[in-house]
Amino acid sequence: MSLQKNLTHAEFDRSGSMAGSVVPTMQGRLWHRFLSPIFSGLHYGHVEFILPSGGKLLFGSGNEKEPIVQVQIHNNRTLWSIVTRGMLGVAESFISAHWSCDNLARLFDLCLRNRATYEKLYSHGKVARWIAHLKHLARANSIKGSRKNISFHYDLGNDFYRLWLDPTMTYSSAYKTEEHEALEQAQLRKLDRVLQLSNARPGDTILEIGCGWGAFAERAATIGCKVEGLTLSTEQLDYSINRAKSKGFDNLARFHLRDYRHETGQYDAIASIEMIEAVGEEHWPVYFKHLHDNLRPGGRAALQAITIDENGFEKYRSGADFIQTFIFPGGMLPTEVHLDDHAKKAGLIPVFRETFTQDYAKTLARWSKAFLAQWPQISKLGYDERFKRMWLFYLAYCEAGFANNTINVGHYCYERPA
Template sequence: MTTAHPRPTTRTGAGAVPAPVDAGRWPDVAAVPKASRPVRTVAAAVVRHALGGLPLWVRFPDGTVLGQGGPLIEVRDPDAFHARIGTTGLIGFGESYMAGEWDAPDLVGALTVLASHAADLVPAPLQRLRRLWALRQPAAQRNTATGARDNISRHYDLSNDLFALFLDDTLTYSSAVFRGFPAEHALLPAAQHRKIDRLLDLAEVGEGTRLLEIGTGWGELALRAAARGTHVTSLTLSREQRDLARQRVREAGLADRVAIELCDYREAEGTYDAIVSVEMIEAVGAEFWPVYFRTLDERLAPGGRVALQAITMPHDRMLASRDTHTWIQKYIFPGGLLPSVEAVDQTVREHTGLAVTRRDAFGAHYAETLRLWRERFTERAEEVDDLGFDHVFRRLWTFYLAYSEAGFRSGYLDVQQYLLTKEPTR
């Protein structure tokens, strides 16, 4: 039995006037790109083709409604909406949301529909010409040793206080592992500890283990490992993270067991019994995946174990988008790229002596984690303002968190815990 979705009739929000955008902070949001009439016409046709057959509603100010029923997208400024999409594609789609030119009462629901049909949104002829119309990744965002520091700083050095507003008390910025859904925010710290413990158990971290952590975050994994009697060397490129992580280590009385260093993974020295790296490979860039995995191999002692947590995307979509510039790269993670499971397996096989021994996927848990972060970020909007971030930033981060949650809810994105092993010396 199917359920009919009535066409939307109410006009809530249709006449809302977006707040002015600070052109100094947000030049590409404040200025609608100049687009010729043919460009806007083609963009409108692509939008009709992409959205008209989907299980959602798209409503325009003149009363036109596209779609087959479901979550509502309210387009407030069609000219600007089509001009942005026609000139910068999905970057323009995100910037149009930041500018307030479209909205959605259920943003995650609408984006989940789009993520579920990501491979089909652009017509096949345009897909084949992707290299001609898609924006290329800026050379300045390559993850060289210098570029990686700049890229990481742009996200993780925004403000420790900002992250503390929506993360839980563990300050863990990666997928948790829950016992069941839906979860309350009060359960998030335990779910983050469950995730960390699984990784430490995979790497067989215990009393006396020499552990290298690549990607410190704000120090929770290092603290939990040290409590097991481990000696931890943790590397980060974020000064804000390093400073707070060191403070937390001192306050926990574990400074004799944990060293937090401002250091690129390529500069790491020594050998370790175990290595843990949580959602750091996403910031490495495809060009440097072989270097990253060779570093794991070189730093790991014979018989050692690597526990790796990684967000993954479908292999065909990774290949299609790996050289193009995306909204998430422009505004959230410059230089970042999600690998596919196939890419991880191939890189490990061709560039290291490591073996992928185990892989566990738990994407639904990331969707739940993101829901809790997003709800808390929304609830604490005034505190975000008090930190000096404006309404465009709030829309940017609301879109980022909803966009990410939708990726996991649709199955377009997944998250994996890997165990990589190294043969002992004979």
């Protein structure tokens, strides 16, 4: 339940609803007319909107113990952006500094906990979503398109990622994250878990599809495995090669600028950590066929994958969200059903599954904190305020998604029959 306020402090009546007075200006009435149908049904938390005129609109559950988020509207064009472009408009107007928030992750968390609110925001901008979807389809992950799409995100510069990732340079969810320990420890735990799940033994050969900056290869080399790492990022390739040379494991790890579809070797095991998200739906069958063909009989592929719930997949695939538009062009999250179905069709046997979704929310919170702390140094690399706001939006958006299990992360293992 909600009432609108132009007072400084929230007041609660005995029924638990927020009490106050309606902002009397034309601007206030216009904003109220738009926001009230969206936020008046909040059953958890509170959101206070501060308008460009200084007037305030306050919506909430009425429970004083629940969190309150403050949204400052700096430009009335925000309203038009949301009406015409929905969630894309929310993102675009934030990136343009037309609005700000004291806690982005909490705002997205409130929207997802109050699912009806999120759905109402999503319902706006159908034409914009359709246009974005067409652009997304044009960024398909063909051999040529994949390299371009990967470069868009991962070739921002090794110095950029080095500033805010943990010392292992691992850009994927940590595993069994503990508040008292450094993120690096949870990332090493994840790498060890993937190694364990792949059944790799000293002397075994491992194909890593999507090798990142070489963290997994380094970890595998410590137990005597031989790794062939594939990437489409020139920045990652250079970093990984130099890493192996400087740390003395270049005799056990080699890295290649190569599409997985061009790999012809056979290996004792395969590791692929958060790479399938960049494959694209139409290429999932090919991806799993290569997992099968690149494994020796009896070998195991260990994947770490971000998935989306089966019930939300059709809506998700019919549009292009903020992540696909601004961060990962050509990307598509599978469901767990897709993973197992495509694996079975390729001749692989699903043998293990575990999810650790809340660890990703914790990982993203750590990244956000590090990104903000390092921003003065990041800005010296030439990145501007729009870039900063886009990344803050991205990290907070994902953190809330994992915190509310809208998206999930897990380990999935598949064996090629002996």
